[in-house]
Amino acid sequence: MVKICCIGAGYVGGPTMAVIALKCPSIEVAVVDISAARIAAWNGDELPIYEPGLDEVVRQCRGRNLFFSADVERHVSEADIVFVSVNTPTKTRGLGAGKAADLTYWESAARMIADVSKSDKIVVEKSTVPVKTAEAIEKILTHNCNAVNFQVLSNPEFLAEGTAVQDLLRPDRVLIGGRETAAGRKAVDALKDVYARWVPADRIVTTNLWSAELTKLAANAFLAQRISSVNAISALCEATGADVSEVAAAVGMDGRIGPKFLTAGVGFGGSCFQKDILNLVYICERHGLHEPAAYWKQVIEVNDYQKRRFVTRVVSSMFNTVSGKKVAVLGFAFKKDTGDSRETPAIDVCKGLLADGAAVCVYDPQVTEDQIRQDLAAVGEPMRQVGVARDAYEAAGGAHAICILTEWDEFKALDYRRIFDGMQKPAFLFDGRNVVDGGELRRIGFIVYSIGKPLDPWLRGMPAVA
Numbered sequence: 001m002v003k004i005c006c007i008g009a010g011y012v013g014g015p016t017m018a019v020i021a022l023k024c025p026s027i028e029v030a031v032v033d034i035s036a037a038r039i040a041a042w043n044g045d046e047l048p049i050y051e052p053g054l055d056e057v058v059r060q061c062r063g064r065n066l067f068f069s070a071d072v073e074r075h076v077s078e079a080d081i082v083f084v085s086v087n088t089p090t091k092t093r094g095l096g097a098g099k100a101a102d103l104t105y106w107e108s109a110a111r112m113i114a115d116v117s118k119s120d121k122i123v124v125e126k127s128t129v130p131v132k133t134a135e136a137i138e139k140i141l142t143h144n145c146n147a148v149n150f151q152v153l154s155n156p157e158f159l160a161e162g163t164a165v166q167d168l169l170r171p172d173r174v175l176i177g178g179r180e181t182a183a184g185r186k187a188v189d190a191l192k193d194v195y196a197r198w199v200p201a202d203r204i205v206t207t208n209l210w211s212a213e214l215t216k217l218a219a220n221a222f223l224a225q226r227i228s229s230v231n232a233i234s235a236l237c238e239a240t241g242a243d244v245s246e247v248a249a250a251v252g253m254d255g256r257i258g259p260k261f262l263t264a265g266v267g268f269g270g271s272c273f274q275k276d277i278l279n280l281v282y283i284c285e286r287h288g289l290h291e292p293a294a295y296w297k298q299v300i301e302v303n304d305y306q307k308r309r310f311v312t313r314v315v316s317s318m319f320n321t322v323s324g325k326k327v328a329v330l331g332f333a334f335k336k337d338t339g340d341s342r343e344t345p346a347i348d349v350c351k352g353l354l355a356d357g358a359a360v361c362v363y364d365p366q367v368t369e370d371q372i373r374q375d376l377a378a379v380g381e382p383m384r385q386v387g388v389a390r391d392a393y394e395a396a397g398g399a400h401a402i403c404i405l406t407e408w409d410e411f412k413a414l415d416y417r418r419i420f421d422g423m424q425k426p427a428f429l430f431d432g433r434n435v436v437d438g439g440e441l442r443r444i445g446f447i448v449y450s451i452g453k454p455l456d457p458w459l460r461g462m463p464a465v466a
């Protein structure tokens with residue numbers, strides 16, 4: 001029996017290993033983490049992350065061939081294949097601070113693997129890492145442990161939060177990079193055999209190590225670039241009377257462009273896009289490639305601009321101040337169907353509104369009150385102006401304005417007549433995700449702002465740029 005161990009029981013490690021266990025009953029899969037609390041949650045009734053369909057997969061496999069454990073060293077030492085899926089955040093200090101990936105967790109995992117290994121192992125980079133990381137990992141593994149043979153593979157994960165289970169069950173592609181030696185090819189084949197149990201052969205792509213590592217950074221940069229591109233166009237739509245949804249739909253019908261990832265909004269968030277692009281920028285700079293670095297940096301700058309622009313719209317529309325006004329924030333997660341609020345645009349929007357003196361009241365179906373308060377406290381916001389509501393109606397009660405910041409389906413189906421009746425007048429609705437029907441809401445009486453759509457007469461002529 002092949003034994004797999006995954007270090008890191010997070011948004012990637014948990015779902016990925018659950019699906020491997022589901023599809024490979026003859027493989028024993030152990031997911032380990034230094035956080036005993038996270039492991040306890042994986043072993044409990046309430047999983048530590050919300051992901052549609054995940055409960056069901058975990059329920060089927062847990063205790064059969066899927067195990068969650070805090071006994072990191074034992075499971076690593078027993079495994080044939082060790083996935084490393086630890087966090088790789090942006091460095092906050094020292095060389096490359098604010099851009100480079102912080103590989104502290106990765107390095108400590110690699111040293112531990114070297115320390116406890118008594119048999120040959122395939123070590124798989126599942127985390128997103130800078131190109132050439134495998135070289136450093138190989139050095140750590142071989143310098144610390146001479147008697148054991150290690151093969152390092154790059155197998156970046158392309159799942160999207162909110163659709164992780166479906167993405168894992170039917171991936172567009174699985175990418176495996178390895179050394180171009182006999183031992184390297186053998187390791188690639190061993191990992192390929194695991195995925196081949198449910199992924200069609202033509203969707204399993206093998207490359208050299210550096211291509212696989214760089215592909216993940218490139219893919220995230222391309223995805224984020226599409227969002228910044230359509231968001232840049234949304235600003236021009238508002239200035240000219242064009243409608244960004246119409247423009248994006250027609251642009252996306254071009255077979256060379258395609259329709260996906262062309263929805264304008266308040267900006268991208270999540271733990272990956274910003275950090276991976278910053279990492280790409282840093283790597284370009286380290287290679288003296290200043291123009292490519294500046295090009296990719298601009299994707300982040302447009303994203304920051306879009307968030308600032310939204311806050312300016314809110315404040316300028318409401319007589320140039322939100323001081324003392326209640327603003328209901330509907331949605332805090334960085335996208336729908338996840339409880340993840342890492343780098344969510346909601347943090348920046350709330351920060352901007354609080355800075356102008358608003359009282360914000362947040363409702364999100366999945367992000368906990370503790371998490372919302374922790375996220376806002378982390379950016380220095382005092383809590384006395386922050387409320388957290390149990391539903392959208394409570395959040396909007398007595399409010400001067402609503403800001404929709406996550407595209408949760410339930411926000412499309414709210415009783416906006418009831419909400420309008422309970423709000424201060426004029427009642428404003430700022431739709432940061434273009435989920436509501438602006439025409440219908442205007443008929444109820446709202447003053448509506450939808451990103452990239454023709455402006456309400458009320459909003460015309462008001463400053464729109466931060």
Ligand code: NAI
Pocket residue numbers: 007008009010011012013032033034035038072085086087088105106108109126127128129157158159160161271272
């Ligand atoms: P996460 O923060 O949810 O999980 C990482 C886990 O690793 C944490 O539970 C932490 O306690 C654990 N950990 C850290 N150091 C450890 C060590 N030495 N030994 C044992 N456990 C350790 O992170 P997430 O979101 O799962 O991301 C992991 C990696 O996957 C990152 O590199 C990320 O860029 C990448 N990725 C993330 C995606 C996402 O949608 N979240 C998608 C694709 C890739």
